[in-house]
Amino acid sequence: MSINWQKYKSQPFYDELISQTGKPRSHSHNLAGYLAGLSDEELTSARAAAEFAIKEMGITFTVYGEGSSIDRAWPVDIVPRVIGKKEWDFIESGLKQRVQALNLFINDLYHKQQIIKDGVFPKELLAKSVNYRPQCEGITPPNGIWAHICGSDLVRDDKGTVYVLEDNLRVPSGVSYMIENRSVMKRVFPELFENNDILPVHDYPSQLFDMLCAMSPRKDDKPEVVVLTPGIYNSAYFEHCYLAQEMGCELVEGRDLVVNNDDCVYMKTIYGLRRVDVIYRRIDDLFLDPEAFNPDSTLGVAGLMRAWRKGNVALVNAPGAGVADDKVVYSFVPEIIKYYLDEDIKLPNVPTYKCMDKSDRQYVIEHIDELVVKPANESGGYGLLIGPNSTKKEQQECIKRIKADPRNYIAQPTLKLSTVPTLVDNHVEGRHVDLRPFILSSGQNTQVTTGGLTRVALVKGSLVVNSSQGGGSKDTWIVDDGEAQ
Amino acid sequence: MLSRVVETLYWMSRYVERAENVARLVNVNNLLLMDLPKGLSTGWEPIIDIIGSREAYLENHKDFNERSAFKFLLVGANNPSSILNSLWSARENARTVRDVIPRAVWEGINSLYLYVKENQNEGISKRGRFGYLKHIIEQTHLVFGALDATCNHDHGYMFMRFGSVLERADMTTRILDVRSANLIESETDRPFENIQWISVLRSLSAYQMYRQQMGVRVKREDVIEFMLHSEVFPRAVLYCLYEMKSIIAPITHSEQIDAVIADVTKDLVTTDVRKLKNGQLHQFLDDIQIDLAEIHNRLAELYFLK
Helix, strand or coil: CCCCHHHCCCCCCCECCECCCCCECHHHHHHHHHHHCCCHHHHHHHHHHHHHHHHHHCCEECCCCCCCCCCEECCEEEEEEEEEHHHHHHHHHHHHHHHHHHHHHHHHHCCCCHHHHCCCCCHHHHHHCCCCCHHHCCCCCHHHCCCCEEEEEEEECCCCCEEEEEEECCCCCCHHHHHHHHHHHHHHCHHHHHHCCECCCCCHHHHHHHHHHHCCCCCCCCCCEEEECCCCCCCCHHHHHHHHHHHCCEEECHHHEEECCCCCEEEEECCEEEECCEEEECCCHHHHCCCCCCCCCCCCCCCHHHHHHCCCCEEECCCCHHHHCCHHHHCCHHHHHHHHHCCCCCCCECCCEECCCHHHHHHHHHCCCCEEEEECCCCCCCCCEEHHHCCHHHHHHHHHHHHHCHHHEEEEECCCCCEEEEEECCEEEEEEEEEECEEEECCCCEEECCCCEEEEECCCCCCCCCHHHCEEEEEEEEECCCCCC | CEHHHHHHHHHHHHHHHHHHHHHHHHHHHHHHHHHCCCCCCCCCHHHHHHCCCHHHHHHHCCCCCHHHHHHHHHHCCCCCCCHHHHHHHHHHHHHHCCCCCCHHHHHHHHHHHHHHHHCHHHHHCCCCHHHHHHHHHHHHHHHHHHHHHHCCCCHHHHHHHHHHHHHHHHHHHHHHHHHHHHCCCCHHHHHHHHHHHHHHHHHCCCHHHHHHHHCCCCCHHHHHHHHHHCCCCCCCHHHHHHHHHHHHCCCCCCHHHHHHHHHHHHHHHCCCHHHCCHHHHHHHHHHHHHHHHHHHHHHHHHHCCC
């Protein structure tokens, strides 16, 4: 037998499936037993089957700067990550609380800025925020919702506590992989799905579509919903296609759309122009509309902001929503929740040092080899310094960057991220994971995906889970084990 | 239906059709060369002419030796009409309309592209090539079958069909043109003329249908008549023109395209193609190709993204 859980070492980390004593946790009992019963050949052929399915289904992602091969097969490890339903229910309520408060916060920032007047959120932070859009001041999108779709990254430390690492409120991606990972696993291990109560994940596109329709400015007609993509070279192009296909709506590029003199948005069809009501845009704010933002953008649509301001089209997420996913704003989320909802934060933030604060900054500079330093506004792991894994030279350069622009950096202790057994050759080893659930808000209701996308750092000891930097993924199971956590 | 999307669908379908046509062309020529006496053989040069890639070929090659030419046709990187490049283009187009086409169609094109790419050494080898080409042809049929059976027959579908039929008509004229000019026709080599015309038919999947329809032995004028004038064979030019007319009819403003199609059709039916000698035939086929290009241009002007 290939997998012997007694020999599996999870220490010094918290393992999601196996406890310190080498026993499977209650929610992964069946899974662990099943995997231990597989022979070398069965494991190898299961992995080959998964790889084949991914290739044939064309589940890909794009890596920048790779020359001609612009899409690569999506890496999926066949050992799933399992979370008990009770614990998940708690996480879900924490995420809903968070997104609700963030939407109130954004709406406030573009109107009265009461939270600043009340001295809870520092004014200078807003002044320096690169994602604050003065063009959005005074606008109220339908139901006051700005961040309709939020992807929050969760991690678990060695004590077993789940933290929110960051919120992605601009154009979070990954949800299609969450769904496709499940499709692959069903092909590879059908037996497991017969014998376990694994909650399904396939509802997401319908929920997304309903939420988008609810944003339509024309209530009487069947709304025309489109997905706006920067095009085939974007790293998330696969997902744009996938979601458009699953929702049965058009996938458009900027050049397919036009804003007419009536300030309405139209798409160019073979029958002539046709009105568009809701745009699920997967283009960054600054490229959305050359009239309002970057005049050189060829990805966007001239006049789009005009149409949006007049309420003739819904943009999802709303422009300017990114102001709240800045990593410095993140450090204020506990205060933001308290201020708007008068509740204590349910899902804690990772302890965070703000480099703008003098004493925090001093601490960060002195302990840079122990900390993870993050720029406020970069995604995909670019510009990140992981103290313990960095050279002296990299650390000095990082300190220089912090001193030059302290507002742009935060630092967090290096978390001992939890692990999940991951197939390496014919045995399993622990690899670090995070989790990205997605939260949909329409103002009438808030829905959270069942689980989310588990990303795994495939390199031994690595903490970087981004697919652009050698990360992989796992199917994520929420299992009703009937046990309280 | 978005203008950009119909354009992409149209090209996707044309490229799949092209890959299939080239695969069949190569396969038949390969079999024909085995039958012809050494020294008589026209080799691979005409095939490279048929797909219009002569210049690209001569950039990197001095002669038309079998290995170089064969590789060039199958997977040649600087041959825009190589099977691999056609499928790459089909796949890139399919990728940009993945939301519109049925999943099975995308998966069919994707896996065919990967097959052609990953098994190219097998495909070039003398033993492996038959199976390789046969698989390609079958997979393209599977893609078109999946489209027919699982895709809404809406306007997007019509553009795919139109692209496919137009590509087909174009290929038929090219094959007839190059082949009729290149056949070995000296008196002493008479016995081989017949098998060469049979191979022309085979490269259009037309041999069996020719026999059923024409009921005569294979002769030059009858082959030309069948491939240009048949109203029942799906690769005959006239059939393709009728097909285009009926596909495009339900789409708004299609009268303008219908007018061009009608002109070509009239020229074709009123010409007694059996009587055309080689030089005249070449001129006639050249005119048809220009007309087909004109049909494409009108379509692009009317419906594609500007």
